[in-house]
Amino acid sequence: MARTVRDANPDSRTARARLEPRGKPYFRNLEPGLHLGYRKAAKGAGKWVARHCTGEQAYEVETLATADDFSDPDGLAILSFRQAQERARERMVQRAHAAAGKTSPLTVRDALETYLDFLDANRKSGLDARHRAGAFIYPPLGEIEKLTTAKLDKWLTGLAKAPPRIRSKAGAEQRYRVIADDHELFRQQ
Structure with missing residues (x-):
């Protein structure tokens, strides 16, 4: 019998509250080579992390901001799930431009x-x-x-x-x- 895949759904506060605290983040695939993760803390609010593929099955993990577990999101230091997705995609674009040598806006x-x-x-x-x-x-x-x-x-x-x-x-x-x-x-x- 095939195994059932259980997906950790970090898109709401209540769903994140049911997750077990652990050092390894709960990742969701956003795009090929980009994953958004939620690292549940034992005490306090969790953190949003982005995992970027650097090639050859190597990844870089970067902390984006604090999750909105206890406070309302402000878009800067405390992010909702949707805001964390947007920030992860922005960072992906910035990394791609930096890798190509393009740091200013495209004309x-x-x-x-x-x-x-x-x-x-x-x-x-x-x-x-x-x-x-x-x-x-x-x-x-x-x-x-x-x-x-x-x-x-x-x-x-x-x-x-x-x-x-x-x-x-x-x-x-x-x-x-x-x-x-x-x-x-x-x-x-």
Whole structure:
């Protein structure tokens, strides 16, 4: 007969009160490589811990905060189960960025550079895309950290209303074709 798996459910105060105090935390899998644990203390409130997979079946355990066993959660020092999950996921993202060498918020330029490196390695269109990004995307959008639909719509509208570009020498000021105001001249173009 198959064994029944009993899962320790640390999502409520009453469920945590029924758990036995022990040194090893009661873990719940949040995502692959990330577990949220509850370490029940013999006296006092328990602690929320995060277990991060570092590869080769090795883990690092980090204490996040005190659990809301006796006090109401404040979001900083005392966390509810939901807040502990959010904090563990935030720490996972911070660790991934630190491992990749990225410590500041991701900008449009950073994302586009990563994509252009992919194009250079796997496609033949990397050079052309790099020139287009330098001409049309980097000046208005390059340093934006939170790209919204409204910002994209504004950028696309501005791009459509801009006059046609004329080839210019490298390093020289960009030239634009003159658009006639007269209806007949506009039709002839």
